[in-house]
Amino acid sequence: MPNTTDTTDAAITAEPTTSTTTIGAQPHEGQTRIAIFVDGSCLGNPGLGGWGVVIMREDALGQVIKRRERSGYEVNETTNNRMEMTAACVALESLGSVTDEPIILYCDALNIPNTMNRELAKWKAKGWKRGNYAPVKNRDLWERLERAAQGRRVTWEWVRGHNGTKHNERAHKLAKSASRRAEEIVMGR
Secondary structure, three states: OOEEEEEEEOOOOOOOOOOOOOOOOOOOOOOOEEEEEEEEEEEOOOEEEEEEEEEEEEOOOOOEEEEEEEEEEEEEEEOHHHHHHHHHHHHHHOOOOOOOOEEEEEEOOOHHHHHHHHHHHHHHHOOOEOOOOOEOOOHHHHHHHHHHHOOOEEEEEEOOOOOOOHHHHHHHHHHHHHHHHHHHHHHOO
16 A cells, blocks of 8 residues: 655645636636646656645636645555556545536646546447557556546646646656655665
């Protein structure tokens, strides 16, 4: 079981968001929305891994009214993809009860938005096989992610990694730090 760290900054100074949603997950007038940034890190691939999450509740004007960070690590051999998927699962699972609040989940790995927007239904229809009938990798996490998203209004978005997107950079830093923590534990430091 991966280890996690959870921090909440309820007194964060509101800041305008630079991203806007043009499809899906549109809030109703006056409704809050949730923006989630996730990232995974792996020291070697496969290797020791970590994941990071930044969750923000925004008001209808895009002002951050609550911000929360989570991170965790895996001391067993894992992959960067598994860590990024774990981050997405943990983020959605940590939201609690399902509401109609719009959620935008941003990640810098194309496989999550591509799969959740297009491929997942095809894989399931083929008995969890890909287009070439090879078994789907990380099926356990795809099933977990689907369960975590069930009933929620999630829009899956790709964001270019390491490109200065503030909250994506923070998720990356959390993931990298968590993977280094896994290394310290394995090395006995």
